[in-house]
Amino acid sequence: MQTIYDAKISDYKTISILGHCFDNKAMVHLAKHLPTAELVAIKKFNLDKIREDIELVESEIILTRQLSHPNIIPYITSFVAGPEVCVVSPLMAYGSCRDLLTRHFSEGLLEPAIILILKDVLSALIYIHKKGYIHRAIRASHILVSDTGQICLTGLRYACPIIKNGKWQRAIHSFPNSTEKNLNWLSPELLQQNLQGYSEKSDIYSIGMVICELANGSEPFAGMAKTLMLTEKVRGCTPQLLDRTTVPREETIECGGDTDISANVLDRRFGRDLHELVSLCFHWDVDMRPSASQLLSHSVFKAVKKAPPLPELLKPALPLSDRVGYDTEEMENFDALAKMSQLEIFSCEWDF
Amino acid sequence: MSRDMCNTSKSLDSESADISDQEREVTNVIFNSKDEVNSIEDEENLFINDPNNADFDDDLENLNIANFFHKVDSDQIIYQKKKRRLKLIGKYVMGDLLGEGAYGKVKDMLDSETLCRRAVKILKQRKLRRIPNGELNVQREIKLLKKLKHKNLINLVDLLYNHEKEKMYLIMEYCVGSLQGMLDASPDKKFPQYQAHDYFLQLIDGLEYLHSMRVVHKDIKPGNLLLTLEGDLKITDLGVAETIDLFAKDDICYIGQGSPAFQPPEIANGLDCFSGFKVDIWSSGVTLYNITTGLYPFEGGTIFRLFETIGKGDFDIPNDIAEPLRSLLVGMLRKDPEMRFSLRQIRQHAWFISRPPCSSPPVPIPPLRDDALHKMTVFPYLVEHYYHDPNENSSDVQYFTEHELNEMEKSRVDSEYSNGNANQSSSKHNRRRSKKPVSCISVKNFPGCNQS
Structure with a gap:
């Protein structure tokens, strides 16, 4: 400035x-x-x-x-x-990604927009992790978009240092304060609060949640009882992107009750790469879960180089x-x- | 709330070697026929009679004992496998037992709104009335905990009452264990110096806060120092703590109620009044001595003998304890309270200032019922609650007899012996006792006396 x-x-x-x-x-x-x-x-x-x-x-x-x-x-x-x-x-x-979803994209953003946003968020996350912090509150409302389509991560009040007494900790055990609103995005290992603890890989799980949130229009487990959300996560339930590969068409038609899912969602199809990226983020074994920089080298980010600039993709917003x-x-x-x-x-x- | 009485097969399995559990099993005998299934409140390890009958002890005198004890074969004692039914106290989901003290049980708990793990101390007024000063001590402790807040002091998060059941729920920060529990489970009953140093610094921080709030703890000992998942030390049990009056001109106290082995000479010698703060310094000194050497500076077969040795004030420090720790222990355990170190002198001491090198791996927190990670015990209840079909309940109730349990235990112990784990199982009793993070009647907890 x-x-x-x-x-x-x-x-x-x-x-x-x-x-x-x-x-x-x-x-x-x-x-x-x-x-x-x-x-x-x-x-x-x-x-x-x-x-x-x-x-x-x-x-x-x-x-x-x-x-x-x-x-x-x-x-x-x-x-x-x-x-x-x-x-x-x-x-x-443009406000936060949450605003964009609420106002204009209740069924989710376009795939190239998601990937462009993700790319910047991951760059920020690599930097934060390198500085020795875990963000612990990655969610669409903490991702802001400037008029030029620049992405800025915020919400650092929930972050915690990985370094304690001058030493890089292998596991963190602290449970964030006043974190009720972020619970749906948090990783099972963080929520479990046992001696295993968690690491910066916990943020990667939240990245998976954010991809689902940006793609589906709302975060997985939204509106669910917190205790049920915890149970689902600990039992290994992994959320998915909603499109025609993951939502079985016949069932919804037969049931008729599932009016939540629109025809638009049933027709669309996210790339296989993006689906893969989501499942990588939710890997149960923390050691197998990729780091932020490993995620950024995923092939999904190569395809998007030719994509139009973000403001174009965000129209009509x-x-x-x-x-x-x-x-x-x-x-x-x-x-x-x-x-x-x-x-x-x-x-x-x-x-x- | 008369419900199924028994533990799950798992917890029974792991605990039945314990004396107290055996007592429970024997006293649960009521049936003469296999057709009956016993029902006792799952939290009340009480006797055959109505658990609401508080005057049971008095009734005993009027009973003919011969009529009272029947011989019952172990295969006639039937247990019903406990259903994992979700229990809510306010917004908190109840989990399993973490520890037990004279005043009540401590259980695992989960805040269903914030999903923050908690521990709850359950106090029964009926039980408190039978303990000398019980209710008074508890009220004083609650009052103190409400006004005190510090990183190294246990935090009272919430306080709930059930007037009908006369129960109090003290909801506190979750802790994984006490220093005493870790010491008991370690081979040498002591910590490497760098680990002890870490805890001691936090103890002094917490103590300084307490003293700044004019509170004398009076019962500092490894059993009253808990650790959180993060490794933060929390001073707990303010049951015998005393607040110095705001207008008092010094920190004179008149009553000492702490654990005998940690009492200073002025109390052991029966002085009418003494400096309160220096009592805490002394017991912190004994604590530091204990966690670095695995020994107690003063021992005696009885309280009388113990107080005699403490009263003389002579003690030895093992030769392997070198400077600067040596002089810190000497300074903190000076017989004359006037000469004894102050908190400031402790802070300025060489051992306090510089961290000892990492010599050996730290003593870990011992597992709870074979669970090294101390996982949330609330979780199985949630799974049962959310995924179990309530209609199936009636058909899959499981029964098993005392005899079967004994057989299971026998084969388990046998296999442990053959695996060369005999030491572990023999220390089981000690280990379980040590898991009691709450003990308010400190005279019952008398580690210094057991040893000579």
């Missing part, structure tokens, strides 16, 4: 609410940095609401500021204003900046608009 962003609230004019994150304990605002007239996102944590989770916020800011990678969200600055901790980051104009425009008049209109359509806006997760 060449421009200088000062750590004072008066430099930022809040335009509207983009969404909430962290179990509604934090709000993300669209704001204009007045000295440069650039749009930024400000995440505001209300200290009265977060209470004991203050450590999470603190560690997230410290860790994010220590990392520097094109696919990890940078924090431009952070400061305390009144009762709130404010974190300023670049505006990611539009980046926020295009929707708002830069002139002040429209921005004021947007403020009013935002208030009117707050229902829609509140339903999305902008988790910077």
Whole structure:
């Protein structure tokens, strides 16, 4: 960032609410940095609401500021204003992948889009693992998309260090705090909480979950009782991409009750490579599960080199900046608009 | 909630060598015919009579003992295999036994919302009333745990009551075992110095926090130091802890209630009042001595003899304990509380500051019922709950007799002997006792006395 962003609230004019994150304990605002007239996102944590989770916020800011990678969200600055901790980051104009799924792709993204997103997420993950951290919260709402289609990973408040007392630990045993919302993405070895422990390969399992989430429109085990989800995972149930190779057509027609699965899902077909990638991520034997860099060398990423840029693949979704425009008049209109359509806006997760 | 009384064949299998379990089996005898199937509350290892009858001990006196004990053949004692029925306490799913103390059982537990593993200490008010100061100690402990929060102190996560059953559920952080349990299972009953150093640092951190909150623990010993999965040490059992009054001018205490072998000379000599904080320093010193040497600095066949030796304050340190650990032990075990190290002096001590080199592999956490990984015991209940067809239940109830169990146990022991594992099975009794992370009546737990 060449421009200088000062750590004072008066430099930022809040335009509207983009969404909430962290179990509604934090709000993300669209704001204009007045000295440069650039749009930024400000995440505001209300200290009265977060209470004991203050450590999470603190560690997230410290860790994010220590990392520097094109696919990890940078924090431009952070400061305390009144009762709130404010974190300023670049505006990611498409929002999170969760938003994209909720608003435009309820049955999942196109295969090339999934692979492009995955590629960037894996690059970020290689970097994070190399730095000695396990992310522990890889999910679509923690994957943000910029107006140019750049992918940024976020949600580092759940990350934990692999290095303890100066030594690289073979196994980690800590159970993340306030992780209720991430449980569906977590690996069986992490959830089991026994002396076996888990490693950075736990993130790879979550990558598998994210592929399913991006492809199917919702994460596997969504809406299921947490204890049943745990039981299914520990018994070795591995989720799949839903397409005509995995959803038996006859059954759904006969049953008639399975109205959840649309004809579109039954007709589509994901590449064999992508199916294989998913099953690799869910490998029960942690040693057999590939690392992030091994995954990135998978043939699925070679085929996508000719794919159109991500914004093309995300149509009809539009980046926020295009929707708002830069002139002040429209921005004021947007403020009013935002208030009117707050229902829609509140339903999305902008988790910077 | 009268339900099937027995354990699964697996747990019976592994525990029936234990004396306490045998007691249970014998006292479960009620039938005279094979047609009857016994039903006793699965948590109450009580007697033939109604488990709700708390005054059973008094009734005994009025009974004719000869009428009471029948001879029953072992093949006439019938057990029913316990169904793994899911049991919820609030939002928590109940698992199997982790340990047992004077005050109650500790069981494995799973928070069904966060999926975070927990341990629950189940206290029965009926049982507490029979222990001197039982209810008082428990209330004091709960009050203390609620206001204290530190990485090296057991955290009370939740507190639930069942007024009908007069039970209290203290839901705490999950711990895999106590230092005592690890020592008992290790060949030399001690840790390599670097491992002891790791635990000792955490003990001092926790103790410093307690003292800063004006709390004297009074019962520091390896049995009251638990380990989490991550290897974090947690000080537990504040049953006899004392809070120094906010306006008191010093840390004078008047009552000592801890485990005899860990008591300082001032208590052994029966002083009316003494410095509370220095009591904890002393027992931490005895703990450090114990976990690094496998011995106790003071021993005696009876409490009287033990207190006599402690009162003199003379002890030996084995020759293989070199400096700087030697001088730290001497400093912490000074007879005169005034001269005894303070927490600050301990922190500045050379042994505390520098970590000893990794010499040998660390002493591991011993397996629980043959499970080295300490897997969630809640899991089988969840599987049963989610995948078992409730309509099948009636037909596949399994029965087996005491006789069959004994035969199974015999063949198991035989095979163990032939495999040369005799040592393991003979130490079984000790090992199980050591798994009791909760012990509030410390006089019952008297490791120092057993040895001479």
